Amino acid sequence: MNTKGEVLIQVQNLQKSFDGHVVLDGISTEIHKGEVVAVIGPSGSGKSTFLRSLNLMEEPTDGKILFENVDITDPKIDINRHRQKIGMVFQQFNLFPHKTVKENIMLAPVTLKLMSREEASQKADELLERVGLPDKANAYPGRLSGGQKQRIAIARALAMNPDVMLFDEPTSALDPEMVGEVLEIMKELAHTGMTMVVVTHEMGFAREVANRVLFVDGGNIQEDAEPQEFFSNPKNPRLKEFLSKVL
């Protein structure tokens, strides 16, 4: 799917420093509705900081982020209202250990009063079907495999009906045999037209599922291309070197 629909997120000259150490050095890009954007790059290059900046989990040092045409870096806006539309999936799952799988999925929409308990319960059942784990509704996260935990984390993020899903290395903490089941759910999600930004080391996913691949290095986007071009005809010398190591 290469929809190039409306712009959903606009990043303008995004800068982030930690104690004077520049991590993001003026990133500008756009994410369009329906796009699946893979973000790759060496460890420490700023990928997580970039992703976390998109929902202001990291506050930019400078620059702007427009989400659905609203400048969410404007201190006057209610960031929580916008965050509700941005689903996030982390490497370490971050499920609530003392709540069942179904309670994990229902928690945000019910607590934020976006759904009645009944609606949230029905939505959770649908999502459990979708990620292939309807029999785990009453299990606690500790009883699940890593792959199952991540599928639940995806379901939990989807329970808020987000407009975009951000994934930060969702398969990096998994045993190799569980990577495929999580990537499969993400691929199905991509095929529903969900807008996705995925930081990943899974080059197969980037190549086959993404519409665009970004190479981040030195706090900036060094290459931005469709997968075919990105992998077969990389232009940036550091990307060439990176690909020679990971492919």
Ligand code: ADP
């Ligand atoms: P990546 O996800 O590409 O591995 P990160 O965005 O996590 O990279 O980190 C980029 C750089 O920013 C690293 O040097 C890291 O140490 C630094 N960094 C990230 N978060 C913080 C923080 N909260 N405080 C200080 N330094 C940070």
Ligand code: MG
């Ligand atoms: Mg990271």
